[in-house]
Amino acid sequence: MFARIWGTRGSYPVARADVLRYGGNTTCVEVRAANHCIILDAGTGMRLLGEALLREPGAPRQLDLLITHTHWDHIIGFPFFAPIYAAGWRLNIYGLSRTRASLRATIANALGDPLFPVGLEDLRAELHFHEIQVGSAFELGPLRVRTAQANHPYRALAYRLESDSDVLVFVPDTGPFHTVLFGDERIEWTGAPGAGNGAEARALAEMRAQVIELAQGADWLLYDAQFTEQEYVRFPHWGHGTADQAREIAEAAGVRELLLFHHDPRRSDAELDAIVAAQRAAARPGLLVSAASEGRLLLKGGT
Amino acid sequence: MKAQFWGVRGYVPTPGAAFLRYGGNTCCVSLRGAGGELLALDSGTGFCQLGVALMADDFQAGRGELTLLITHTYWDHFLGLPFPGIVHIPGNQLRIYGPDSARGPLEMIYDNMLAPVYSPVFGLAHIAATHSFHPISSEPFQVGQLTVRGMPLSRRAQSPIWAYRVEEAGRALVYITDARYTDDAIWREAVHFARDAEVLIHSAPYLRGEAVRDYGHSRVEDAIELALEAGVRRLYLYHHAPTRTDDDLDALVARCRGELAADGQRLDLDAAREGEIVEV
Ligand SMILES: [Zn+2]
C-alpha cells in the first residue's frame, strides 16, 4: 500500500505564499493497493488527484471514495474531479447513513442550483452511493476498511485502511474527548468546562477508546490538529483538536507516524514547523511526528 | 472610492506557487468610499482573507458594518461567507444584497448552505453577527454617499446572476461576472449599464476558441468589446480560469494590450491581481 496526500487544509482552501509547503487545498488523500485506488474525502485536493489520474497510463477506472462527513471542506473538490465527466469511470461513494437525507441527496443538493451548476445527471461516470455506519467493516480489493465515530458536530466517520503490510488511519475532523460530546444536535457552548453529566463523560470515554482501537498500530495516523491550545479553549464547539491531543491518541494507539492534519487556514508554514518541532520534542521515543504536506508520498521504507 | 481585490480566481481556489502573483482565492472585491463606507462584491474564499484584514478594525469590537453585494450564489461567489471571524462576533452588521432564486430567497439559500450536514454552524440562526437580507432589484439604493445599482444578467430562475454598478461623485465601478451574453438585448443592456465607467471588472476566464467545458461564460474578447463599446476607462480581467498560471496571465495581458494598441484603442487593460488596490 502507498498513499499520496492531495489536500491537508481544514475549513476552507487558502491560496497564499506562506502555505506553499504544507499546502492550501482541503482534505483529500489517495490510497493505492494493487491496482485499487481509494480516495479519502473530496476536498479541493481531489481536483489535482483527478488531473493526475487522467495523465496516468493504466490508471484504475473504478475508484472508491470514502467520505468522513459532508462539511463543505470535505466535498468541494468533487465537481472539479475531472474523471466524473468522462465515460468509462465508475465511482463508489461511501458515507455515513443519515436519517434526514440520503448521501446521494446530500451530494446532489450541494452540487445543483442555486449553489453549483452541475447536476448528478450531468456526470458521465457511473456513480454508486453506499451508506455505511459507525463500526462498518468491509473490504475494498486487498484492503480491509473499518470505521469509528469521530467527536465532531453532526457526527463524522474515521477510517482505518489495512493491507497485509500497512495500516493508514484517517481522522481529519475530531475534537478531543474531554470537554464536548458532539452528536446530531447542536451544542450550545456556554464556556463551562467539563463533559457535562456522567453519561456524557462515559460516552466520550467510549468514543475515545474506539478511536484508539481504530488507530492501533497504524503506520500513518492522519489526525485533526487544527487548533492551538489558545484557539481550542475559545472554540471547543467547532469540533477540532490540538496537536497535543493528536499526539496523545497516537501514543495510546502505538502509532508509528503521526501526521498532524486539517491545518487551520490561517496557519503558516513557519507556524506549522514550530508546532511539529514542539511535538517531536514531546513525543514518546519511537513515535514519528510530522505535519501532513500536500504532495507527500507515504510509502514504508520510502519516507 | 478605493477598490481592493481579495479573490480573483473563478470556479475553484488554486493554491500553489504558479498562482501567487495574481492569486488563487475565489471572487471578492472590497470597496471603500471617501466617507468610510465599506462594501464587498461577492464572498468567495477571498472574503475570508478580507475578513482577516478587517479583524484589525471595528469588526473586532463588534461595531463593524459591511454591505455585501452578491452576484449569485455559486460556490466561487458565496461559499466563503460563513468562515471569517467577523461574522461570528455579535454586534457586527452585514447587509446582504443578492438575487432570490426560484428555489427560495437568498436567506433560505444561505440557511441551507449552513445546514448541519454541510456546516458546523447548524444554520443561519447561529451566526452571531446581525445579518439582514435584501433581494436585489433594478431600483438604485444608497450606502452612505455611494449609489448602488443592480442589473440582471441571467434570468435563469434557479440561479439568477446580477451585475453591480457603484458610483461615488460621478465616478463608477462596474462589476460583471459569470455573464452569459445569450442575446443582443442582454448585451445592449450590459453596454448601457457599464457606460462611461471609470473601472470595469469583468469575468474573462477563457478566450474564444479555447476548448473548455463550457458553463456558458463570456470570453476575454466579450469583456474587451463591452469595455470599448461602453467607453470604459480601465478594464480588469477577472475570474481567472484555474488552469491559468501567473505566466499565462502575463502573456494574456500582453497579447490583449498589443491588440488594443494595434487597433489604436485607449482602453487601459490589466488582469485583476489579489491584494491590488484600485483608485476609482
Ligand atoms: Zn473539516
Ligand SMILES: [Zn+2]
Ligand atoms: Zn467537519
Ligand SMILES: [Zn+2]
Ligand atoms: Zn463564477
